[in-house]
Amino acid sequence: MKTLVVYTSQTGFTKKYAQWLSERMSADLFDVKDVQKKESSFFDAYEAIVYAGWFMAGKVVKANWFLDRAKDWKDKHLAVVAVGAGPVGDPHAETALKNLLTDEQRTYIKTFYCQGGINYEKMNLPSRLVMKAFANSLKKSKDEKQREMGAAYDHSFDSSDVKYIQPVVDYIQA
Numbered sequence: 001m002k003t004l005v006v007y008t009s010q011t012g013f014t015k016k017y018a019q020w021l022s023e024r025m026s027a028d029l030f031d032v033k034d035v036q037k038k039e040s041s042f043f044d045a046y047e048a049i050v051y052a053g054w055f056m057a058g059k060v061v062k063a064n065w066f067l068d069r070a071k072d073w074k075d076k077h078l079a080v081v082a083v084g085a086g087p088v089g090d091p092h093a094e095t096a097l098k099n100l101l102t103d104e105q106r107t108y109i110k111t112f113y114c115q116g117g118i119n120y121e122k123m124n125l126p127s128r129l130v131m132k133a134f135a136n137s138l139k140k141s142k143d144e145k146q147r148e149m150g151a152a153y154d155h156s157f158d159s160s161d162v163k164y165i166q167p168v169v170d171y172i173q174a
Contacts, residue, residue: 001077002045003027003172006035007052008062011123013116013160014083018052020162021081024169036065040072048077048172054116055084056127058096067101070109077172078109081165083116085153088164110171114164117157 005027007018022029027050035042043049051066060082070078080100086093090113097111120128131153138150 001025001047001173003048003050003077004043004046005029005050005052006032006066008032008054009052009083010054010061010127011116011119013119013158014052014054014081016160017081017083017114017116017165018050020165021050021052021168024165025172032062032065036062040069043069043073046076048079049073050079050081050168050172052081052083055082055093055096057130058092058099060096060100063100067105067109070105074108077174079112079168079171080109081112081114081168083114083160085116085118085157085159086149087159088113088115112168112171115159115161117159118153119156119158121156 003025005018005022007014008031009015018029021027051063053060053063060080063080066080082093082097084093093113097113100111101109118131123131135150135153138146138153141147141150
């Protein structure tokens with residue numbers, strides 16, 4: 001199945017997942033900035049299109065580019081892969097993914113979550129400040145799990161793992 005993987009990445013975790021997906025499925029790989037202005041005919045040759053973006057404030061960055069075009073791709077296998085710092089199964093990520101799509105979009109687009117990490121050294125200043133403030137607020141929580149998460153988010157870490165792409169590959173190749 002001819003597949004296209006499009007991604008956006010700030011610190012490299014989403015790019016890593018996009019590359020893994022591209023390699024595993026022998027898919028074409030593009031940064032969103034290289035395809036967002038392409039004519040719709042560019043996408044006609046693909047039977048499957050995967051968009052990978054990173055979570056920021058409960059939203060998948062640049063997902064609207066994909067979702068706006070996806071209504072014309074209902075005959076294709078479509079997936080959104082969100083990459084975030086939280087663990088797989090994180091209820092905040094699950095809620096954000098549920099809220100990403102309308103009921104109609106859920107009939108032709110599937111969402112997936114992959115745990116990445118935090119890389120403060122590669123973040124732009126506004127993102128770094130927001131993440132540090134978020135980590136500090138979590139560390140002050142009365143909930144022990146929230147405090148643990150705040151301690152983890154206080155520094156750079158990488159929890160990405162190629163195993164997280166398997167559900168995406170299975171869906172696209174089904």
